[in-house]
Amino acid sequence: MKKILMLALSLCALAGLAPAGVTVATALAADAGRFDYGLRPERIAENTWVVVGRREDFTTENGGNIVNTAFVATGAGVVVIDTGSSKRYGEQLLAAIASVTDEPVAMVLNTHFHPDHFLGNQAFPADRLFALPATIRGIAADGNAFAENLYRMSGDWMRGTEVVVPPNPLAPGPLRVGRHDFEVLALGGHTEADLALYDRTTGVLFASDLVFNERAPTTPHAHLGNWLSALDRLEATGAALVVPGHGPVSRDGGAIAQTRAYLGWLERTLNDAAERGLDMTEVLALPVPASIRRIALAEAEYRRSVVHLYPAAEQRALARAGQR
Numbered sequence: 001m002k003k004i005l006m007l008a009l010s011l012c013a014l015a016g017l018a019p020a021g022v023t024v025a026t027a028l029a030a031d032a033g034r035f036d037y038g039l040r041p042e043r044i045a046e047n048t049w050v051v052v053g054r055r056e057d058f059t060t061e062n063g064g065n066i067v068n069t070a071f072v073a074t075g076a077g078v079v080v081i082d083t084g085s086s087k088r089y090g091e092q093l094l095a096a097i098a099s100v101t102d103e104p105v106a107m108v109l110n111t112h113f114h115p116d117h118f119l120g121n122q123a124f125p126a127d128r129l130f131a132l133p134a135t136i137r138g139i140a141a142d143g144n145a146f147a148e149n150l151y152r153m154s155g156d157w158m159r160g161t162e163v164v165v166p167p168n169p170l171a172p173g174p175l176r177v178g179r180h181d182f183e184v185l186a187l188g189g190h191t192e193a194d195l196a197l198y199d200r201t202t203g204v205l206f207a208s209d210l211v212f213n214e215r216a217p218t219t220p221h222a223h224l225g226n227w228l229s230a231l232d233r234l235e236a237t238g239a240a241l242v243v244p245g246h247g248p249v250s251r252d253g254g255a256i257a258q259t260r261a262y263l264g265w266l267e268r269t270l271n272d273a274a275e276r277g278l279d280m281t282e283v284l285a286l287p288v289p290a291s292i293r294r295i296a297l298a299e300a301e302y303r304r305s306v307v308h309l310y311p312a313a314e315q316r317a318l319a320r321a322g323q324r
């Protein structure tokens, strides 16, 4: 940072700028250091890198760097999977990509409409942005509200971030880019539309937020039954490596099994509680078993999930009682 500052100072001297220019340069240099996400691409397979985020909630300290992004240098351009939580994240991701490959960006995929996965879009050419049709609609409808919410939680990291809606709808099925044979999987359950990308060439599955690893799943737009079915589809790919939306890369399918176990427990807990006629306060107070508690943020996410999902579980229990 010292170097940048000195360069800025000498440029100011060259331009004959008064101390006001120095102040701006100092502030810019300090800013660059303070808002550095420290993104490090980790090579996980041939031509394939992942940038792993922290297993935390959004804070002003992490700036929203809680998400995994990934990219594949196909030989005919880079395919980018998700763009992160802010304009700054997108710019720093683009710089991280350029640090390992000279290939230009060919395609940028937004896996779903949650803000930590698309708010970096601004840094990429808009005509390269792709998503499933329901994701495009979701970003257009709710993107600004999500961005405002993230600004409240992450603060100045978000400065200058604006929603860019992907213009290109993506269809499920085979997708050949350069030397890589991908399969686009149009699934749902975490949200209405969740895009997973399986790279047949390397055996890497980019599972989006359908899979969380060592970090409890979030459920504000979840349908647990659909989500569990989607996990079956992901498992059927037989992928050698699974890149979850959050948490470390999984080499043995363990992340899919862990997500299934967590969601199965959550579904049973909510349904049993509804059958017993518990009210929401009682459900919130239920103990979380040790096997679930060891997953990062499990107790906090369980409570959020009760708020998101328990009213519907109660409705289903009432409907079942009406049929008896």
Ligand SMILES: [Zn+2]
Pocket: 112, 114, 190, 209, 218, 245
């Ligand atoms: Zn999500």
